[in-house]
Amino acid sequence: MTRLHLHDGWRLSTDADIPVTLPAGGVTATVPGCVHTDLLTAGLIDDPYLDDNETRLTWIGRTDWTYRTTFTWRRDGHDRTDLLFAGLDTVAAVSLNGTVLGETANQHRGYRFPVRQLLHEGHNTLEVRFTAPYTYAEDLRDRLGDRPGAYSEPYPFIRKMACNFGWDWGPTLVTSGIWRPVTLESYSGDRIAQMRLLADTGTDGVPRLTVALDVDRLDGTGELTAEVEVAGERARLTVPEGHSCGRVSLSVPGAELWWPRGYGEQPLYEVTVRLGEQEQRARTGFRGVELEREAFRIAVNGEPVFVRGVNWIPDDCFPSRLTRERIAARLDQAAEAGANLVRVWGGGLYESDDFYELADEKGLLVWQDFPFACAAYPEEQPLYDEVAAEARENIVRLAPHPSLVLWCGNNENLEGYADWGWQDELQGRTWGHGYYHRLLPGLVAELDPTRPYWPGSPYSGAPSRPPQDPTRGTVHLWDVWNRVDYRTYADHVPRFVAEFGFQGPPAYSTLRTAVSGELALDSPLLAAHQKADDGQGKLLRGLGDHLPQPRDLDDWHWLTQLNQARAVAFGIRHFRSHAPYCMGTVVWQLNDCWPVVSWSAVDGEGRRKPLWYALREAYADRILVVRDGAVYVVNDGPRIWEGTLRAARRSLSGAVLAEAELPVGCAPRSVSRVELPAELTEPGDKTRELFVAELGGQRVVEFYAEDTEVAFPGAELTARVEPLGPGGGDGYRVTVSAHTLVRDLALFPDRLDPAAETDRALITLLPGEQAAFEVTGALLPDPSALAKRPVLRCVNEAHGAD
Incomplete structure (x- = not known):
């Protein structure tokens, strides 16, 4: 078998009347790539991530485009x-030497076209x-008739990355292009059309591998081995x-068995399958x-795994x-922040092979949504067959990866x-139930019975139950951020929180x-990088009585x-203290796709926000949580956590007002409650005192x-x-010595150099x-x-001496 990558010599053009002028013959195109990046490289558009440039580029998604190249074949x-296209985005007609090979309408799958009879010795022209x-x-x-959804965009009617059409954290940049590799593959005889690997522990606990092959045969005669x-x-x-x-x-x-990070090692094994002269390899x-x-x-x-997810x-x-x-x-x-699971959200993609291979290596569990999010999706043709085809392809593609532990049908549908009132709007039209x-x-049952399937999130386990039933299944908690103070997290005791979060700037x-x-706070360009409804208002109202209102930018x-950082950490710590009744938190969200004010812990340029440092503390194996007159000792490590809990009520000057030493023995993967005496829970003056508890190098500081x-x-x-x-x-090294109480000390060295970062915060x-x-x-x-404002910050820097 020989392979020829067809990534060179592509040109991008259009017959449409567009706001920019393309040179004769079009612009140089990069494959894999897309129209936006090609026009950007050619200097024909401004960077869509800067200022409000996004708003002037909507014409790209409303224009027909042509990619064309010439290649030599012998x-x-x-x-x-x-001819193999690993990914076309999205609606395309593919032609070779003037003959149409086929049409596509799905970004989430690949395509294979037999082309032997159409190839010319020498130059050949390929057009998409x-x-x-x-x-x-x-x-x-x-x-088909419109369907309700979170946004007035037509993403439910095309099998394409939904957030391309804009989200409450993302721009509207509707792409077209050859977004994954293109290959010409030659072979003789029978071909392995598909190799499906299922690796599990078997019914007897002994590792077992099941291999299923689909073979593209020249004819059906004879047995193949x-x-x-x-x-x-x-x-x-x-x-x-x-x-x-077969x-x-x-x-x-x-x-040896593969384990998630924090539970064991991640051994991976190469599988080799040979059929005649063909050989395919995969890792599992x-x-x-x-x-x-x-x-x-x-x-x-x-x-059982307590999910610390993103x-x-x-x-x-x-x-x-x-x-x-x-x-x-x-x-x-994600891993350094203490996460052990990454949920691939349903408004995006089935991610690249690199993503899942790296998750395997790092011991990060993967929850994979099928690509449906926040809308009613029609089940009529041609969409139904496209969904079936993409699901078959990706279930098989991802099956070898031990990191993948859950298939989920959709996000919030x-x-x-x-x-959300959809039933009245639908008037009996299909919406995705099927x-x-x-x-x-x-x-999933046919192609990958080694993994569980869950119909959607939030979901309580049966269509007859309310999806947000906290006693069953998963919930998404968005009352915080949208309507109420983050202390409301303390009113929830769910089984599993698959989404919750709070916004902050990059x-x-x-x-x-x-x-x-x-x-400036009222800058229209800053507002262009805040996509949430009333986002700026919610940010300021969310400060509540926790923090003062800002005086300047x-x-x-x-x-x-x-x-x-405080809001999300508060929620995580509360939920973790309720284990094993609550067995998971998946924070919204780890990352961003561009520079934006959002819920992310890591911004669009890959920089860690204070939330990331708070996650690292809240997702540590061992934490102390103060609530309801007690300290909850949360031990998600593999060994017993025992010692003496030293707890004290102190004045703001540090003087001990009351203290206690309490013995602790918390078993692995468990939570222990340590009741506090009244002299520690009842301050003399709540405005001038604080509570400190320490155990085995872990410390928690709470204010009354x-x-x-x-x-x-x-x-x-x-x-x-x-x-x-x-x-x-x-x-x-910046060494800070406190002569008074210093609350939430943080360093922001990127204000001096964008490449600078610090190892700790808050x-x-x-x-x-x-x-x-x-x-x-x-x-x-x-x-x-580094030792001056605005690089060095703390909460009480602006307060006068008491």
């Missing part, structure tokens, strides 16, 4: 040749003509005469997955720009039908790059970032009143800046304590600026 000694996504989707909407090899074990797979499918299962007793790991449905408790290899959206509006290195960096940020309750579970350097001109940036009520002293501190290496080339110091920050990534002309 006879190669093979009998058959196919894209119909504007809006044209296709709106025509289908007119034919393939050889399967994994971890030193071999088996023969037979395709009987007259058939095109299957074999083999025990692999020498293989062995593990078992179970879902206790009422409690929504995920168990791996029989071990939601994942496409990391770029133009996913062809994503490299393996960038995905690795983002997943590393079951809730939309039940609770996908989520029949088609998709049937395909890093200052990210915002500064994205917005030209003056940055610097205060707004610092206080709203801090409030985001909100920050706006606390009589904070003016922050008195000294900061010493010294290089980590000769000349500061390795970075800097540290509360008692009088006499020190904290050291390591700043890396930049050589600064004036390192002393």
Whole structure:
């Protein structure tokens, strides 16, 4: 078998009347890529991520485009040749040497066309003509009848990344293009058309591999035999005469089990399948997955896992720009923040092979939504067959990955039908029920019975129950952020929280790059990077009595970032303290696709927001949570946590007003309640006292009143800046000594250099304590600026001395 990549020599053109002038013959196109990035590279459009440029580029998604290239082909000694498109976005007609090979209408699947008889010795012309996504989707909407959804965009009528059409954190940048590789593949004889791998622990606990082959046969005569090899074990797979499918299962007793991070190692094994002269390889790991449905408790290899999760959206509006290195960096940020699961949200994509391979290696569990989100989706043709085809392809593609532990039918569509008034609008029209309750579970059961399927989120386990029943299944908690204070999280005790979050702005350097001109709270360009309904108002109202209202943009940036971090951490800590009744939190969201004010912990330029540091604390294996007159000792580690809990009520000056030493023995993967004596829970003056508890290197500091009520002293501190290496080339250590109480000390070195970052944030110091920050990534002309506002911040910096 020989393969020829067809990524060179492409030109992009259009016959439409457009606001820019293309050169004769079109512009140079990058494949894989898309129209937006090609026009940007050609200098014909401004960067859609900057200022409000996005609003002037809607014409791109309403224009038909043509990609064309010429390639050289010579006879190669093979009998058959196919043209493979791993991904076309989205509605296209493919032609070779003037003959139409086929039409496509699905970004979520690949295409194979037999082309041997059409190839010319020497030069060949390949053309892909894209119909504007809006044209296709709106025509289908007119034919099938409109459907309700969260946004007045036609994304339910085209099998394409829904958030391309805009979201409450993303721009409307509707793409077309050849977004995944193009290959010419030549071969002779029978071809392995599909290899499906299912690896689990078997019924007896011994690792087991099942291999199923679909073979594209020249004819049906004769029996075919393939050889399967994994971890030193071999088996023969037979395709009987007259058939095109074969299957074999083999025990692999020498293989070790794959575990999620924090529970064990992640051994991976190469599987080799040989059929004649063909050889296919894949990598897999062995593990078992179970879902206790009422409690929504995920168990791996029989071990229940408290899910410390993050939601994942496409990391770029133009996913062809994503490299393996960038995905690795983002997943590393998830793991370093303490996450053990990434939920691939349903308004995006089935992600690249790189994504799942890296999740396998890093021990990050993956919850995969099918691509349906926040709308009623029609089930009529041609959409129904497209959904079935994409689901079949991707279920098989992702089956080898041990990290993938759950298939979920959709995001919020079951809730939309039940609770958002859709039924009246639909008037009996289809909305997706058949996908989520029949088609998709049937395909998962047929193609990948090693993994559980869940119809949607939120969902309580049966169509007859309210989707947001907190006693069963999953819930999404959006009353906080939209309507109520984040302390309301304490009123919820759900089984599993699959979405909840709070907004905050991106890093200052990210915002500064994205917005030209003056940055001000009332800047229209800043507003262009806030997509949530009344987002700015909710940010300011969300400060509540937790933090003061900002006086200027610097205060707004610092206080709203801090409030985001506190809100999400408060929710996580509360939910974790209710384990094992509650067995999971999946924060909305890990990442961004562009520079924007959003719910993310890592912004669109990959910079960590204060929320990321708060996640790292709240998602640590061991934490202490103060609530209801007690300290809850949360131990999600593999060993017992025992020792003496030292708890004290102190004045703001640090003086001990009351204290207690309480013995603790908390078993692995459990929570213990330690009752506090009244002298620790009842302050003499709630505005001038605080509570501190410590156990085994973990500390929790809580105040008896909100920050706006606390009589904070003016922050008195000294900061010493010294290089980590000769000349500061390795970075800097900033050592802060507190002479008074210092509340939530943070460092923002990116304000001095966009490449600079710090290793920690949000540290509360008692009088006499020190904290050291390591700043890396930049050589600064004036390192002393690290010790000054607005780089060095704390809550009580603006308070006068008490």
